Amino acid sequence: MVIDLAACDGCGKCVTACSDKHFLPPDREWLRVFKMKDSENGAPYWFPRPCFHCDDPPCTRVCPVGATFKRQDGIVLVDNERCIGCRFCMAACPYSVRTFNWGHPDNPSDAVARGYSPEWGYPRRVGTTEKCDFCPDMARLGKLPHCAAACPMGAIWFGDENEDAVTSGPDKEHSATGANEGPGAAGDRQTVRLSQLLRDRGGYRYLEDLGTKPRVYYLPPVNRRYPAPGEPDAEKGAPVRGEQR
C-alpha cells in the first residue's frame, strides 16, 4: 500500500468505508487518520494509518499461540478462533494498530450470515484482538481494499509488490454513492508502477528505524492538492481542487 500524503485531505471517507464494511463497533477504527505535525515550523498534514503488515511484524513475533500470523503473500492476519486475548500483540505493535473486543460484540446479522474468516475478521468474538486486514477478500475479487476504493482523492494506492504495480481510484460501487468527486477521481482506476512511484515521489516508510519493515509506503506531503489542516479554507469533507503535481 502507498499513501499519498500530498493528496489526503483528511475527509475520513476511508475510515467510514472501512468501519462500515467491517461492521466495526463505534469504539474502534482499523484505519485511523491522525493530524500530524513533525516539527514546530513544519506544516501539519493528515496521516492515515492502516496496519502496516510489516515484513518483520513485532505482533506476530510475540503471539504465544500463532493466532496472528503472516501469510506468504505478506498479509498479517488474526485468527479470532485461536486468540487467547493476552494482548501482547497490542503492547508489541509500535503503531497502536490493534484493537480488542473488550466486551461481548454486537454482531449484525449480515456479519453473522457471512461466517467467520480471518480474511474479513467478523463475526467478532469477545476477548480477541483484531486489526486492519488489507481486505484480502476484495483482492481475491480483483478489487481494492475498501479504504482505497472509497478515497475521493485517490490518495491510497494498493497492489501486489510482486507485480510492481499499485492501483488507486474509487470503485464504481463507491462512485455511485457520490464519493467519486475531487481531483483524484478521473472516474476510473489508475495503475502505476510501484518502483517508479516511490522513486519519483520520494516514498518512505513510517518509523523505518524500528526495523519492522512496514509494507505501507508514504509519499511526502509536498505540493499538496489541498490546504494543510488548520489553514483557513481547510474544511473536513470538502476536498479543494488544488494544483496538479
Place this chain on the structure above:
Amino acid sequence: MSDTVRATSPNVPSENQDAQAVESYLLSTLDPVGRGGRFWILGLLAVVAVGAAAWVTQLVNGLRVTEMRNYVSWGAYMGNFVFFIGISHAGTLISAILRVTDAGWRRPITRMAEAITVFALIVGAPMVLIDMGRPDRVMNVFIYGRFQSPILWDIVSITTYLTGSILYLYVAMIPDMPILARHARERGRSPRLVRLYEMMSLGYRESAEHRRRLALALGAMAAIIIPVAVSVHTVVSWVFGMTLRPGWHSTIFGPYFVVGAIFSGTAAIITAMAIFRRAYRLERYLLPLHFRHLGKLLLVLALLYAYFTLSEYLTAWYGGIEADRRLMELLAGNTAYGLTFWLWVVFGLFAPIGFLLFPGRRSIRAIVAASVLVNIGMWVKRYLIVVPTLQTPFIPAEAAGITPWYFPSVVEWAITAGAFAAFLLLFTLFSRLFPILSIWETAEDVDEARARHVRVPAVAAPQPGSAVRPAMLLVALIVGGLTLLAPAIPTNAVGAQEAARVELRRASEGEEDVLVAAVTVGGVPAPGVTVEFFAYRHLGLLALGEDETLDDGTAAVSFPRGLPGNLRGDIRFRAAVLSPDSLAGAAAETVMSGGVPARQDAGEPPRALWSTRAPTGLLVGITVLLLCVWSTYAFTIWQLMRLRGIKGG
C-alpha cells in the same frame, strides 16, 4: 494488622533453651487459633470471596468491566503479576543464597522465605490468566505454543520456578515431619493429619545417612533455584523489554527487574517476620539481629534499585529521543503519574533508605516501617512501569483526538484485593499446618550457639553439597499451520469494435524492444489513431504510454523493462484505441513473454522470530537450560526417594 493472628499463648521457654525447648515452643504455634485468628481468617476469606465474585463478573461480561481499553491494554493485573513474581524472590534470596554461603543466622527465617516464594507464585501466576480475554482457551498455549514469544518463556520458567520452589520448601521441611507426626499423635489430632505428616516425612529419621542424603538434596536445590529465580524475573521483564515501546525497550530491564524483585522480596520477608513475631510470640527466635541483617540487605538493595532507576530514567530524559521525552514528561513531569512517581521516590525509596542508613536509628520498628513502605512503593512502581508507557504510543493518540487514560475499575481493585487476601490466607493456613520457623534448623542454631559457648560437641551440621547430573530429556515442539492462499487472476473478455481492428505484438526497433499495435479499419491501415498501451496487473491496468499510428497503421511504445510477469515471465498486454471517438473502444490483448519471472514461493516459511518455526538456536538454548534445571530436580527427588530405604538411625 500484626495483632490479628494470635495463638493461645505458648509456654515461655526456660532460660537455658535446648533443641527440646525449641521444638516444644515452635510446635505450640500450631495450637488452635484464638478469636483474633478466626476473625483474621474469616476476614481474608471474605475479601477473597469478593475478589472471586469480581472475577466471575469479568468472566461473564468480558474485560469491558475493567478500565483497560485499546491504548492502555494492560493495567493493574499486569502490575500485580510483576509485583507477586517479584516478592517471590524473597525465598530464593534469603534461603538459597544464605544456605549456599552457610550464613548461620538464616535458620529461623528460611521456612518463611520459602513459603513466600511458593504462595506469591501461586497467587501471581494466575494474574496472567485473569488478564486474558479468553481464559477458556488457555490450552491453546500448550497446543499451539510458539517459543518465539516471551509469554512461552514466562510459562516455562514460572512453571519450573514453582516446581522448584515447592520442592525446595518441601525438602527443607522433611526433618520436621517426624516431629510433627509425633506431636499430632500426642495431642490427639485427627489421624488424617498424622498420616499426612508421616507420609511427608518419607521415612526420615535422625541418622547420619539420612542427614547426608537430605543435605545433598537441599544443597542441589539451593544451588539451582538461584539461577532459576534470576531467569524468572528476567523473563518477566522481557515481556516488556522485548517490545519496541519507549520506557520498556531497555537493555537493563532484566537486571532492573531482578534487583527490584529481590528488593521487594526482602521487604516482604521483613514484614512477614514482624507479623509472625507479634502474632506467634516469636521474639525469642526472631531476634533484632535478624531484622538488622535483613535491614542492611534491604538498604543495599534500595540503593541498588535507586541506582538502576536513576540510570534508566536519567538516560531516557537526558538523551531526549522524541518518544522517550514524551514518556518522561508523563512519568515524571507535571501529571498525576509524575506526582505518584515523585511520591514513590520520596516515600518508597528515600524514606526507607533514611530509615535504614543510620545505625543508631536502625530499630526493628524503623526497619519494619521501611519494609512496609517498600512493599507499597514497589506495587506503585510496577504500576508506573506498565501504564504510562502504554499511554505514550509512538503516534500520539492526541493527533487523532483521543486521550488515552487508565485507572483501575472497581472490578480490578476487587480482584487485586482478593489476590492479596488469598496470599495472606495461604500463608496463614500454611503456618497453622506447619511451624513457620523451621524446627530442625532453629534447633541447629541453638545447638551451634551452645557449642560455641559451652563447648558441647554439636550435632554434625549438614554440609551443602551440589552435584548436578543431567538425566532428563525435554523436547519442545511447535505446531502451527498456515494456509497459503494464492490470489486468482481474473481473465477479461476482449472488447472489439466492428469498425477498427487492433493487433498487438512485440518487435525490435533498433536496439530497443517495442510493443507495436497495428490498427486496421476494414482491412486498411488506419493512420492518426491514438492507441494506449497497458499491462495487466491484478488490481488494474498499468498504463505504459500512448502513441499515434503512422501511415502503416502502427503505433508503438517501449517494451516495459523489468516489469514482473507470471512464473514464466509472461505478461498480458492490452492496446486500446483512445481517439478518434469513432474508433475508440477497439482493443487487443496478447500474452507475451519478456517480463521478469515471478519468484517461486519457498515451500516453507523461514525460521524467524515472526514465522511459525522458531530459530534453531532459540530452541536449543531453551532446551539446554531446561535440561540443566530439571535434571537437578530429578536428582533431588531421587535422593528423597532413597530416604526410606536407609537402614539404621
